[in-house]
Amino acid sequence: MDKKDRLKKFIRDRDENRDWINYISRDGVSLIRQRIIEECGFSRSSLYQNETVKSQLSCLEIELQRRGILKAERNSNGFQPENEVGVDEKIHELNSRVAAIQLKIEALSSSINDARAAGLRSGEI
16 A cells, blocks of 8 residues: 555544544644654655655645634634634534523423422322
8 A cells, every 4th residue: 555545544544533633733723744644654754755645635634624623724913714703603603502402401301390299299190
């Protein structure tokens, strides 16, 4: 199996196992390339001398950004790119929905407890 095939297998395995987090930098913006090449069994020089490996890793980072696994890089003035701002808005919207669902769950739990208490008083339960 050549380097290209080993890297493709590595990518396929990460997608199947959903464990990209183990290969992402702390800031979430880039891959830890050294860890990836070690996992694939490549020499460190592959990062600098093998154009195919370098190209595949660059394309992989772009794809992972597109899929939301990697964050988009902040530009030089510190502002977030458009797609990352949209993600923040989506997260806020989802958090609001979660809060609303939690309130409904609390109301249902209270209703269930009231029904149980009423059943106990009437001897039905």
